[in-house]
Amino acid sequence: MAFQCQRDCYMKEFVTSVVSCCPAELKHEVNGKKETLKGFNIKLQDTILFPEGGGQPDDHGLIGDVPVVRVTRQGADAVHFVGSPLEEGQEVQVKVDWERRFDHMQQHSGQHVITALAENMFGYKTTSWELGRQRSTIELDTPSVKPAQLQALEEAVNEKIRVHTPVTVQLLSIDDPAVEKVRSRGLPDDHAGPIRIIDIEGVDANMCCGTHVSNLSHLQVIKLLGTEKGKKNKTNLIFLTGNRVLKYAEKSYSTERSLVSLLKTGPDEHVEAVDKLQKSVKLLLKTNxxxxxxxxxxxxxxxxxxxxxxxxxxxxxxxxxxxxxxxxxxxxxxxxxxxxxxxxxxxxxxxxxxxxxxxxxxxxxxxxxxxxxxxxxxxxxxxxxxxxxxxxxxxxxxxxxxxxxxxxx
CATH class of the missing domain: 3.10.310.40 (Diaminopimelate Epimerase; Chain A, domain 1)
Known part of the structure; x- marks a missing residue:
């Protein structure tokens, strides 16, 4: 089945009922330390909390007033790990952490656009991607990406944003001939229900379970930060989308202001000033x-x-x-x-x-x-x-x- 979060990615609250509640344990990382939490696995009639999948992390949110720590998919079901039990058959209101969800929607849709245009423009296929906490990475099947190509790709993806390109979701049966025409890295072994296609008009049609924006204008902007050497003959392309670009600009400006105060120079002279300081420190260390x-x-x-x-x-x-x-x-x-x-x-x-x-x-x-x-x-x-x-x-x-x-x- 398709969950409510996949049918309507913009829904923030939803009323449903508890199907089952079972004691469970969850290995969870808190402040870099792994802990085993005791709690309960909750299955709902339906959910607006996305279970991790397709390279996208799970949603956070509430079932009633109980925080949801983790959401995973088991076959056709979404399993919500919580710290307190809920009564089977109980009607509950589910709320999604919208800031986290919308951020994931922006990054995931941004990845689809970058992936499609990188392949269309230069023949660089995406072999994997990671939606990170601060920035995201696409692994491209190429030893390197030239600076001119990176600039052209950034201009192309932002042009698709400027022209308000629509994004639609199709649910197709697995034997539908249209399924063979879309980009895909394969279905998980325990997949159940219809095939979900994310169609970016004139750009890409891709099999995907994740949450996405309904129009590329909702991405605001995409910034390609650069590339790093990846695995053998691969290149990692680092990018930010939407609100992450704004936060990055704000943080960069704050850092710039601090450096102006510390180095007593304008932003354009920071690199030269730090270089001089490093040379002075090396000389002092040698003398010491x-x-x-x-x-x-x-x-x-x-x-x-x-x-x-x-x-x-x-x-x-x-x-x-x-x-x-x-x-x-x-x-x-x-x-x-x-x-x-x-x-x-x-x-x-x-x-x-x-x-x-x-x-x-x-x-x-x-x-x-x-x-x-x-x-x-x-x-x-x-x-x-x-x-x-x-x-x-x-x-x-x-x-x-x-x-x-x-x-x-």
């Missing part, structure tokens, strides 16, 4: 590293020249790095000295190095690693790695100093 190396040499010489020096050396340097520690270790471990070095924030994360006689380092290294809550390994008289916290550095130093005294005794 050179000074750190010189400092490491001076530190080791002062220790060697101190007549009261023992067989233990410890140092923390906030601005140091691995090379700084290794220079010191290389100079001092030849003297049979146990060396404990750390760099980074005093009570935050950082790097550490324990160096000296192999047997002592191998014995003490794991204990140091434990106290610093770090990750690392050791061999040949060196034990080093990353510390999650240097807050216990003083305890480590006291422990090592005690071990050295015991060794002397």
């Amino acid at each position: 590293l050179s000074l750190l190396r010189d400092m490491a040499v001076v530190i080791t010489q002062n220790f060697k020249n101190d007549p009261r020096r023992g067989n233990f050396f410890s140092l923390h340097k906030k601005e140091g790095d691995n090379e700084f520690m290794n220079i010191i270790a290389n100079e001092l471990t030849t003297e049979g000295t146990l060396v404990f070095l750390t760099v980074g924030e005093e009570k935050g994360p950082g790097l550490f190095l324990l160096a000296g006689p192999s047997e002592r380092v191998a014995t003490m290294g794991p204990r140091v690693l434990e106290m610093l809550q770090g990750k690392g390994a050791g061999k040949n008289g060196r034990f080093q790695g990353k510390a999650n916290s240097l807050a216990r550095r003083g305890e480590v130093e006291a422990f090592l100093e005690q071990q050295c005294k015991q060794q002397e005794e």
Whole structure:
């Protein structure tokens, strides 16, 4: 069957009834972490909430006052996952998250237009596409797209928008001869009911289950952001449609205003200003590293020249790095000295190095690693790695100093 959301993509509210309600679980991603939610699968008599398919994500919305977390298709049915049960036979009002739905309609219809014209103009077939959260991508079956072709394609798709090209939906039986004439990547194995054709007048007729605008003027504008290298001999074309273009322009202008304030230059000079800053930073880093190396040499010489020096050396340097520690270790471990070095924030994360006689380092290294809550390994008289916290550095130093005294005794 065709759902109400497919018969009327612009319907925002709909009254229907609950057919079934069953306990269920859903693997769901929240803030980048996968969680298993307990809830219920709801089947309705009909729905205006689109189940994911055809490259288009599912709709969000409400059944009564219960939020719908996910909508999927199972054969001829749409299954709505919710957190609270609903009574079978109960009449309910379904509401769609219209901002999300209309965004998906714009991106999906925009994809159809771009796909059709890319093939008609240059022979580039679409092999897949992705409707992303911020921007969408079409995979074209070509190693590259020339800048002039990209510009011509953008002009062509926007011309179709300017002339108010109609978009219609046809429902055909699977044995209708017209089905053979439309573009398609095949039907899913569990497809049931009529074949749905999205017809963009004079541009494209394509088999599709997704929600679409009724006229290309509703797309407002399409912006082709550029291309990226895709899979073998493929090119990914990145695009925005409609409201996403407006949001992109607003965000870009806000960024531009911030850069004007930070760089003290006009927008046309931003690239040059950042390039100069990067070169200055590289020079400063190079100078800083050179000074750190010189400092490491001076530190080791002062220790060697101190007549009261023992067989233990410890140092923390906030601005140091691995090379700084290794220079010191290389100079001092030849003297049979146990060396404990750390760099980074005093009570935050950082790097550490324990160096000296192999047997002592191998014995003490794991204990140091434990106290610093770090990750690392050791061999040949060196034990080093990353510390999650240097807050216990003083305890480590006291422990090592005690071990050295015991060794002397």
